Amino acid sequence: MMKIGILIGSLSQKSYSRKIAQFIVNSFPNIAFMELNYRQLSLYDPDLEVTNCPINWQAFRLAIRKFNALLFVTPEYNYSIPGGLKNALDILSGADTEDLLIDKPTMIITDSSGNRGGLIANLQLQQVLRMLGMRVFNNEVTLSKVQELFNDQDELIDQSSRDFLIANVTEFYDFIKHT
Ligand SMILES: Cc1cc2nc3c(=O)[nH]c(=O)nc-3n(C[C@H](O)[C@H](O)[C@H](O)COP(=O)(O)O)c2cc1C
Incomplete structure (x- = not known):
């Protein structure tokens, strides 16, 4: 079964990205998804790599290897990606991680309460992931006015958003298989 790790850009328990x-x-x-919760990761510090590499960095780096692909679902924060998510990515790019992300397929979904669906963060994250050597699924998958898309039971009730997400994840599934 295909395994996809999910990184959610928001730490809020009520996060729309999580929904x-x-x-x-x-x-x-048909896909085994697992969230990679990076909340506990300490801030990246290159000085720690050689003598005192935090166990949480090591565990996170090992965990990434289990997945065929990564899916990012994140809001835009101040025209960029949330800092915690960037910290997690910096940790994955540290020492002894040379081949960790190389050619690993990845898909980005951004959302926002405004009209652009976090497009600026989406493009910035694409750039970071390409820099890390990942195979980035090219579609810009963005959801605008995200607070209007769910009911009180946290179900996605907006039909065009449901169709849009399913079509894109289906395409991503084929993209991974052709890696
Ligand atoms: C610190 C912060 C910065 C934000 N910056 C932006 C922004 O630059 N552009 C935007 O469209 N929305 C911005 N928003 C609004 C988020 O898009 C909105 O709150 C979104 O629902 C947060 O995602 P979440 O529900 O997954 O936590 C910001 C929200 C926060 C908390």
């Missing part, structure tokens, strides 16, 4: 991820997990029972 979007949950919709995808529920919609694709």
